[in-house]
Amino acid sequence: MARRRKSKPPAPLVPAVLPLIVAEAHGDTLVITTNGDKASAETVTREDLWSVIADRISDLGVPTRIELHEPDGRVHADILDPPPPAPTTDESADEEPALESPEPQLVELNADGFVPGEEIVIAVVIRHASADSDGRTRVLLDPTETDEDGVEVVLAGRISGTATVRPLT
Structure with missing residues (x-):
């Protein structure tokens, strides 16, 4: 009698390749490209690097591989997730406005019969x-x-x- 082999469940659908943002350093400036598209290349300072990368990842909306190529040949790489989507104006309109609570006030309660320091x-x-x-x-x-x-x-x-x-x- 032949044995039946268990079939593997289908693999989840994932993109074959993550989007890639490359930042090539040239001194104090960096040239940033997305997915090798030289037409979208942008030159930024090191100070502005991470805000530009954050904007691009947010625009892509999916986890993205980031590579920083230094002039000495070192490559720093990471995969960053996009920020969660902001709530739409319709969702925030449905929420009830927060009620302002009154300022706490001192309420004095007096009682006798306790042991000192108790x-x-x-x-x-x-x-x-x-x-x-x-x-x-x-x-x-x-x-x-x-x-x-x-x-x-x-x-x-x-x-x-x-x-x-x-x-x-």
């Missing part, structure tokens, strides 16, 4: 605070961190076990 838990655990030398604590809260009016805040001492409920006003 860590105080503030629940819905937004912050941790410590009690002062008199066993009192002062907490800075941002009211925008809560989602409704009339929220109550629980202050609980980790050592004393003291728990106090205060309205956030």
